[in-house]
Amino acid sequence: MVAQRLDGKACALSVEEELHGRISVCIAAGVKPHLAVVIVGDDPASHVYVKSKVKACERLGIKSTHIELPEATGEDEVRAVIHRLNEDETLHGILVQSPLPKHMDEEALTDLIHPAKDVDGFHPENLGRLVQGRLDGMLPCTPSGVMRMLKWAGIELSGKRAVVLGRSRIVGNPQALLLGAKGADATVTVVHSRTKDAQSICAQADVVIAAIGRPEMVGVDWIKEGAVVVDVGINRVEDSTRERGWRLAGDVHPDVAQTAAWLSPVPGGVGPMTIAMLMENTVRAAEHTANL
Ligand code: NDP
Secondary structure (H helix, E strand, O other), X not given: OOOEEOOHHHHHHHHHHHHHHHHHHHHHOOOOOEEEEEEEOOOHHHHHHHHHHHHHHHHXXXXXXXXXXXXXXXXXXXXXXXXXXXHOOOOOEEEEOOOOOOOOOHHHHHOOXXXXXXXXXXXXXXXXXXXXXXXXXXXXXXXXXXHHXXXXXXXXXXXOEEEEEOOOOOOHHHHHHHHHOOOOOOEEEEEOOOOOOHHHHHOOOOEEEEOOOOOOOEOHHHOOOOOEEEEOOOEEEEXXXXXXXXXXXXXXXXXXXXXXXXXXXXXXXXXXXXXXXXXXXXXXXXXXXXXX
């Protein structure tokens, strides 16, 4: 079996096409969607992600405000920036790029973002709604992007055995909630670093979502013939055959394509979907402001 490609890039394009119309309606109602992206420090990967987000705004005609602060910025100053952005009525979405420098309490800072502007979907109020099974709020972008991509590919989840590798606040935990929610109806197992015999648990799954940050750890013997595999991982690994000396690798070994029915590529899988969902959350927040 050679796995079909779960093409996140193509799915993200279809999301963007739909958003164009919704953005025109917002603008006609006098509200131009506006996203603020705050980045603190010099982490090169974070700067690449922020650039992709700003570029997506440009493609769609969403206004973006990009705020860059030096590594040595104090937590108080970041707090003041978030408060100012919360008060700004022309702004609909606020994103604080993760990771923040080590001297800052990232969770406490992102908790300050007004829930209605929390386009990353990490505020306790938004995550709390998800726990309650209310899926109409701001959903975290990466797991909701995975769900959208599976739906777009026509992959049925109801009654399927799903394994989520990872239990982070950003990906694994909300992913498990979304897969098990009413409407998706998968039966979900969460695997983490203390799980015994993760490989055999995974090998029984119809659907595997890998979000552990361990390059190519999920090998071909982890995956049942015909399973659906979504690779969330983005890892930099050394590669002397490349001019730049590194390449991007997922959490799933490429040989899994021999066993799986579907496999998402890295790059070009979940990454573009995360950005598309961020754009959708921003447009949803603007629609809310415009009473649409
Ligand atoms: P975290 O480091 O926050 O969480 C990793 C999770 O994986 C933890 O729950 C950890 O378990 C678990 N884990 C680690 N090692 C193992 C192991 N050997 N066996 C089983 N479980 C393990 O990472 P994130 O959730 O933020 O990100 C995961 C990956 O997804 C990363 O590669 C990241 O770059 C990528 N990512 C990609 C995005 C995209 O847009 N495509 C967006 C966000 C992230 P424990 O809780 O026990 O420590």
